[in-house]
Amino acid sequence: MRLGRPELDFDRPETIEPALRGAAPRLIVNAAAYTAVDDAERDAPAAARANAVAPGRIAALAASLGIPLIHISTDYVFDGSKGAPYVETDAPSPAGVYGATKCAGEQAVLAAHGQAIILRTSWVYGIEGRNFVRTMLGAARRAPRLRVVADQRGCPTNAEDLAHAILAIVARLDAGWEDSYAGLFHAAGTGDTTWHGFAIAIFEEAARHGVARPVVEPITTADWPTPAKRPADSRLDCTKLAEIFDVRLPPWRDSLARDLPAILARL
Numbered sequence: 001m002r003l004g005r006p007e008l009d010f011d012r013p014e015t016i017e018p019a020l021r022g023a024a025p026r027l028i029v030n031a032a033a034y035t036a037v038d039d040a041e042r043d044a045p046a047a048a049r050a051n052a053v054a055p056g057r058i059a060a061l062a063a064s065l066g067i068p069l070i071h072i073s074t075d076y077v078f079d080g081s082k083g084a085p086y087v088e089t090d091a092p093s094p095a096g097v098y099g100a101t102k103c104a105g106e107q108a109v110l111a112a113h114g115q116a117i118i119l120r121t122s123w124v125y126g127i128e129g130r131n132f133v134r135t136m137l138g139a140a141r142r143a144p145r146l147r148v149v150a151d152q153r154g155c156p157t158n159a160e161d162l163a164h165a166i167l168a169i170v171a172r173l174d175a176g177w178e179d180s181y182a183g184l185f186h187a188a189g190t191g192d193t194t195w196h197g198f199a200i201a202i203f204e205e206a207a208r209h210g211v212a213r214p215v216v217e218p219i220t221t222a223d224w225p226t227p228a229k230r231p232a233d234s235r236l237d238c239t240k241l242a243e244i245f246d247v248r249l250p251p252w253r254d255s256l257a258r259d260l261p262a263i264l265a266r267l
Helices: 013-023 037-042 044-065 097-112 132-142 159-174 195-207 239-245 252-266
Strands: 028-030 069-074 116-121 145-149 183-186 215-219
Touching: 013 044, 028 044, 037 044, 037 097, 044 069, 044 097, 069 097, 069 159, 097 116, 097 183, 116 159, 132 145, 132 195, 132 252, 145 195, 159 239, 159 252, 183 239, 195 215, 195 252
Parallel strands: 028 069, 069 116, 116 183, 145 215
Antiparallel strands: none
């Protein structure tokens, strides 16, 4: 069962317990969050309610019900200064409100429930909703030349691939809980690129479907100032996910090529 607003609203914490108890779940997957990174800098209390307070309440409820929780988190818990892919034992170092509230949410979940799995992911896109792929394709319809940041590096993650990874974990949980399942895991598309490299790949794939390719100019982060600081290098090492759950997300370019026709059809 999928729950969301208005019956379950993180801005109305009193709705959380009745909605979840009414659903009588055998497991909870929490993918809801305040993800407007720049807006979070201007409304930290709202970001904290969604990203820290609500996940803690959900985890406490899951613990009281005796069921596992899978909670989705983000690469933004890191500041991107490591210079190598992050592993789960690296200390968080968020650079902005969004990352700080997501980090607080991780801590709240782990403190409240011993059967909680936290999946950190990054650069998520899908065939619907607001995401980088759809933004780039829409922008190219309006302008023949685009400027895209080329000094931030990460792992693009297809939403469908992430969903399949979650379902594979659920299948393991159906066979019984093991202590090694608890804690932090990284779950992102295989491989990495920059936002500029991602944009180039998008338009290379789109050109195969008759879309005119714009000129994509590489720029620096300083050329595109934003209220929230972005991690310069938030690559995630997903080895632990493969070792514990035998789950590996596909290469990001393969997933992009697979889903681009469906994305174009929905623009």
